[in-house]
Amino acid sequence: MILVFGKTGQVARELARRRGAREVICLDRAEADLTDPAQCVAAIKRHRPRAVINAAAYTAVDRAETEAALAETVNATTPRAMAQTCAALDLPLLHISTDYVFDGSGDQLHRPGDQTAPQNVYGRSKLAGERGIRAAGGAHLILRTSWVFSAHGANFVKTMLRLAETRESLSVVNDQYGGPTPAAGIAEALLRLSDAMLAGHRGGTYHYAGTPDATWADFAREIFAQTGRAVEVTGTATADYPTPATRPLNSRLDCSSLKTDFGISRPEWRAALADVLKELS
Numbered sequence: 001m002i003l004v005f006g007k008t009g010q011v012a013r014e015l016a017r018r019r020g021a022r023e024v025i026c027l028d029r030a031e032a033d034l035t036d037p038a039q040c041v042a043a044i045k046r047h048r049p050r051a052v053i054n055a056a057a058y059t060a061v062d063r064a065e066t067e068a069a070l071a072e073t074v075n076a077t078t079p080r081a082m083a084q085t086c087a088a089l090d091l092p093l094l095h096i097s098t099d100y101v102f103d104g105s106g107d108q109l110h111r112p113g114d115q116t117a118p119q120n121v122y123g124r125s126k127l128a129g130e131r132g133i134r135a136a137g138g139a140h141l142i143l144r145t146s147w148v149f150s151a152h153g154a155n156f157v158k159t160m161l162r163l164a165e166t167r168e169s170l171s172v173v174n175d176q177y178g179g180p181t182p183a184a185g186i187a188e189a190l191l192r193l194s195d196a197m198l199a200g201h202r203g204g205t206y207h208y209a210g211t212p213d214a215t216w217a218d219f220a221r222e223i224f225a226q227t228g229r230a231v232e233v234t235g236t237a238t239a240d241y242p243t244p245a246t247r248p249l250n251s252r253l254d255c256s257s258l259k260t261d262f263g264i265s266r267p268e269w270r271a272a273l274a275d276v277l278k279e280l281s
Helices: 010-017 037-047 068-089 121-136 156-164 183-198 216-227 256-262 269-280
Strands: 002-005 024-027 051-054 093-098 140-145 169-173 203-207 232-236
Touching: 002 010, 002 037, 010 024, 010 183, 037 068, 051 068, 051 183, 068 093, 068 121, 093 121, 093 183, 121 140, 140 183, 156 169, 156 216, 156 269, 169 216, 183 256, 183 269, 203 256, 216 232, 216 269
Parallel strands: 002 024, 002 051, 051 093, 093 140, 140 203, 169 232
Antiparallel strands: none
């Protein structure tokens, strides 16, 4: 059995849908509140799974600037406690992280081993979570991803569709680059990776993001093109759209080691977007 933290999030919902013959149990906040590390530890001990996937996180990037302690607990303290428990019980732990652990400079692909330098509270809390998991010493796999979208929850696709109901034109950032990533693809990758770890792979840190890399404005234009919405998208600079948390300009991720080690390729996000839009319709 695979125990998943997070039941209503984008990735967790796709994990439940794509589990196949695997027994997958997803825990919601009432069963395992990530603000309480002891409760999450108790859940692992109670269920005694074969593997654990942490698909839950504090992801309110701007709000984290004023809720640093909460972000640290959910994204760092609790994952570290999970990892320590999994190490003690000899269980593999798979954990989702983010492109925000990098400083977002340059225009090259960020490799898993590149230097990290998060520029906001959210990124620092996620990096602290990574470090705590590694320090626990057990079998673990950290999967960094970016720009997640699906038919569930709050995400860029759903925001654009909502705005299109009342707007004929939109200004969208066109100097941030990254790979829009379908939650369904992340879920499928995590299930394959959990199989590999249960077969003896020790894991490590890997990247998984959609291809080709694009800007948010590119993403928005594709959403409207596929839905036939006559919304004009005007590119704007990040500097002209100030937010409480600094956003990385370069979120491009080098996913080649995931392909080399596990045969998992980057998902084509335009095709995945078509699937999501079909589900939403």
